[in-house]
Amino acid sequence: MSTASSPTLALDDQFARALPEMALPWQAEPVDEPRLLVLNEPLAAELGLDADWLRSPEGLRLLVGNHVPDGANPVAQAYAGHQFGNYSPRLGDGRALLLGELVHADGRPRDLHLKGSGRTPFARGGDGLAAVGPMLREYLVSEAMHALGIPTTRSLAVVATGRTVHRETPLPGAVLARVASSHLRVGSFQYARATGDVDLLRRLADHAIARHHPSAADAEHPHLALFEAVVAAQASLVARWMLAGFVHGVMNTDNTTISGETIDYGPCAFVEAYDPHTVFSSIDQQGRYAYGNQPLVIQWNLARLAEALLPLLADDQEQGVELATAALVAFGDRYDSAFSSGMRAKLGLPAGLADDVASPLVDDLLALLRANHVDHTSFYRRLGRAARGDAEPVREVFLDLAAIDEWIIRWRALGPDADAVDRVNPVHVPRNHLVEEALAAATGGDQEAFAQLLDAVRAPYEERPGFERFAAPAPEDFSATYRTFCGT
Numbered sequence: 001m002s003t004a005s006s007p008t009l010a011l012d013d014q015f016a017r018a019l020p021e022m023a024l025p026w027q028a029e030p031v032d033e034p035r036l037l038v039l040n041e042p043l044a045a046e047l048g049l050d051a052d053w054l055r056s057p058e059g060l061r062l063l064v065g066n067h068v069p070d071g072a073n074p075v076a077q078a079y080a081g082h083q084f085g086n087y088s089p090r091l092g093d094g095r096a097l098l099l100g101e102l103v104h105a106d107g108r109p110r111d112l113h114l115k116g117s118g119r120t121p122f123a124r125g126g127d128g129l130a131a132v133g134p135m136l137r138e139y140l141v142s143e144a145m146h147a148l149g150i151p152t153t154r155s156l157a158v159v160a161t162g163r164t165v166h167r168e169t170p171l172p173g174a175v176l177a178r179v180a181s182s183h184l185r186v187g188s189f190q191y192a193r194a195t196g197d198v199d200l201l202r203r204l205a206d207h208a209i210a211r212h213h214p215s216a217a218d219a220e221h222p223h224l225a226l227f228e229a230v231v232a233a234q235a236s237l238v239a240r241w242m243l244a245g246f247v248h249g250v251m252n253t254d255n256t257t258i259s260g261e262t263i264d265y266g267p268c269a270f271v272e273a274y275d276p277h278t279v280f281s282s283i284d285q286q287g288r289y290a291y292g293n294q295p296l297v298i299q300w301n302l303a304r305l306a307e308a309l310l311p312l313l314a315d316d317q318e319q320g321v322e323l324a325t326a327a328l329v330a331f332g333d334r335y336d337s338a339f340s341s342g343m344r345a346k347l348g349l350p351a352g353l354a355d356d357v358a359s360p361l362v363d364d365l366l367a368l369l370r371a372n373h374v375d376h377t378s379f380y381r382r383l384g385r386a387a388r389g390d391a392e393p394v395r396e397v398f399l400d401l402a403a404i405d406e407w408i409i410r411w412r413a414l415g416p417d418a419d420a421v422d423r424v425n426p427v428h429v430p431r432n433h434l435v436e437e438a439l440a441a442a443t444g445g446d447q448e449a450f451a452q453l454l455d456a457v458r459a460p461y462e463e464r465p466g467f468e469r470f471a472a473p474a475p476e477d478f479s480a481t482y483r484t485f486c487g488t
């Protein structure tokens with residue numbers, strides 16, 4: 001038993017104080033027998049939280065929202081959002097709570113937030129709960145994204161509640177403790193705008209500037225600068241998703257952050273065979289959120305943010321639209337340049353290579369990968385060996401050998417750097433079949449496979465003896481039918 005005593009846990013309530021209209025004080029549902037499933041000790045340390053105390057009965061009660069430290073003021077946050085293109089004026093935290101803000105070792109605040117902590121007034125028809133599998137899934141994939149260097153919310157812990165959650169089948173319940181640079185979303189601005197209260201909208205924008213894009217405060221037009229900063233952060237984020245083969249799956253405006261962090265790991269998955277049409281989510285029937293659509297979708301979401309910000313951009317609406325449009329148009333260039341420099345890095349190309357050489361090389365490669373159904377992640381890793389002179393591992397995954405041979409000759413002529421290729425192309429991503437296998441076992445009470453997979457994806461660039469199976473693509477019959485579910 002831990003003897004750790006209760007530390008003074010300073011949870012601030014900045015958001016609740018600055019934006020009370022969007023913060024509904026609320027309490028988590030009581031959990032009788034919380035049981036820790038996984039704790040992120042390095043993250044706890046970064047937040048100044050004592051891991052032994054978090055494992056103690058009082059610490060566990062904090063992690064399910066039942067211990068509210070002095071001065072803390074847990075709230076459900078209000079937001080609106082476009083879900084699959086349809087506007088909902090009132091979404092909000094239906095099963096989540098913002099416990100408050102903590103200061104990270106980097107000196108900047110972080111939200112400590114719970115998911116699965118019971119119904120709130122925003123729950124609509126939902127039960128307010130979350131199941132062990134989907135919460136461990138968020139933990140695993142968000143930690144994998146972090147290890148890949150992709151901006152993301154983090155996961156501090158998953159605690160089993162002992163409650164039964166009814167989905168298609170009865171499932172064990174859990175609460176995820178999530179850490180984010182904030183939970184401000186495009187949907188937060190849509191909500192503030194829809195109230196018609198321009199003062200609220202301005203306070204929200206100023207709060208977002210202070211928290212995420214402080215340099216915008218010094219700009220000639222701070223609110224336009226905020227919008228430009230969000231455009232830039234999201235262009236860079238989605239380029240990173242595309243380079244990693246990540247499909248978010250539910251890019252609703254309420255799941256698009258102002259910080260530029262990836263949020264809400266519901267039906268997300270990594271592509272295996274490279275194909276822009278890849279869709280995993282069972283409810284995304286039209287392929288709105290397909291892998292290759294993500295840059296377009298994020299631009300659409302940013303246009304919704306611009307609409308929400310309009311009253312702050314100019315007194316005259318037409319002038320506001322003009323300013324917002326110019327900033328939105330810049331998205332294309334920002335995205336293209338982030339994607340193209342990322343692809344140059346993946347291919348180990350020398351700096352300063354002319355665009356009219358690099359671009360066709362990249363485009364031709366993507367066409368070849370697609371036509372030959374080549375596994376995205378392992379292809380780039382095999383390139384490292386090709387750069388060192390052994391092209392066989394690359395050749396063996398192509399049907400059209402003449403075409404890949406011709407491409408390899410062009411690429412090698414540019415002098416790719418093999419070590420650079422290995423530094424940026426992961427061996428381990430959370431492959432779908434491995435995630436499903438680990439979560440099924442964990443739901444049944446056996447966490448060994450989850451722990452191993454977590455270990456692998458936390459060291460994404462490391463080839464390790466005994467870990468070969470974490471690097472291999474899924475069996476074909478698995479990939480052909482793989483679907484993910486939103487009903488988490």
Ligand code: AMP
Nearest residue numbers: 091092093094095123126127128129264
């Ligand atoms: P998501 O698609 O997970 O981002 O959630 C969209 C909206 O549905 C948010 O307002 C959530 O709070 C709400 N929601 C999702 N699942 C539940 C649930 N089980 N109970 C209550 N609200 C939920």
Ligand code: MG
Nearest residue numbers: 254255263264
């Ligand atoms: Mg969400």
